[in-house]
Amino acid sequence: MNLYRLLPLTSSLVLLxxxxxxxxxxxxxxxxxxxxxxxxxxxxxxxxxSVGANFFQYNNLVVTIPGQGTFTxxxxxxxxxxxxGAGSGSNVLHGPVLFSGSLTDPMMLTxxxxxxxxxxxxxxxxxxxxxxxxxxxxxxxxxxxPSSGLLxxxxxxxxxxxxxLRRRANMR
Numbered sequence: 081m082n083l084y085r086l087l088p089l090t091s092s093l094v095l096l097x098x099x100x101x102x103x104x105x106x107x108x109x110x111x112x113x114x115x116x117x118x119x120x121x122x123x124x125x126x127x128x129x130s131v132g133a134n135f136f137q138y139n140n141l142v143v144t145i146p147g148q149g150t151f152t153x154x155x156x157x158x159x160x161x162x163x164x165g166a167g168s169g170s171n172v173l174h175g176p177v178l179f180s181g182s183l184t185d186p187m188m189l190t191x192x193x194x195x196x197x198x199x200x201x202x203x204x205x206x207x208x209x210x211x212x213x214x215x216x217x218x219x220x221x222x223x224x225x226p227s228s229g230l231l232x233x234x235x236x237x238x239x240x241x242x243x244x245l246r247r248r249a250n251m252r
Contacts, residue, residue, distance in 0.1 A: 106218040107188040111195070113211030118145045121218065125187050129154070134162030136183045159183060165195045166213075173197035173209060190215045 106121045120143045128136035135156040144150045157166050163174035173195035179186035193213045198206040 107190060107215050108218050109213060109215050111211055111213045113209050116145060116148075118143050120144065122188055124217070125185070128184065128186065131183045132156070134159050134183075136186060157186065165193075165197065167197065170206075171197075171199040173199075173211065175213075178213070178215070188215065190217055 105124055107124055108121045109119065111118045120141055122138065122141070126138055129139035130137045135158045137154055137156050139154045140152055141155045142150060142152050153168050155166055155168050156172075157178055158164055158172075158174070160177050163172075164177040165172065165174040166178060167173055174197050175195040176193045177189075178193060179188050181187045191214075193215070194210070195213055196208075196210045198208050200206050
């Protein structure tokens with residue numbers, strides 16, 4: 081069988097296998113308190129590492145604080161019955177709920193949120209904190225839909241097949 085006859089079918093099947101759907105943006109966060117801003121990002125629809133009665137936990141969150149470095153930790157995001165907000169261990173800042181959906185399938189919200197609570201920076205005890213969390217959607221790179229690629233490569237394959245048939249007909 082001639083390779084040119086298989087090209088349209090092969091390109092279509094390859095693209096069907098590669099289609100992954102549209103890209104989803106991350107949510108970029110900046111939390112400002114005490115004149116310092118910490119930044120981190122989460123997927124728009126994160127997969128919780130664990131789920132409790134009124135929170136979900138996201139492990140290995142990377143937080144950057146200018147002048148202090150980059151830190152990795154686990155963060156709990158609380159629903160309304162848990163007081164909203166987020167925290168880690170005894171360092172909890174309550175406020176609005178930062179996600180919609182369920183604890184097992186959250187969708188992170190964007191906007192500006194005021195969070196209040198206390199943190200334990202050292203052995204001297206808890207320090208009250210009031211800060212502003214700004215959550216924005218990261219730009220999503222332009223990625224063509226799988227159906228667009230499928231249509232393009234099917235057309236290219238069809239043209240290549242037609243040209244091959246024309247060459248063969250001219251040779252006879």
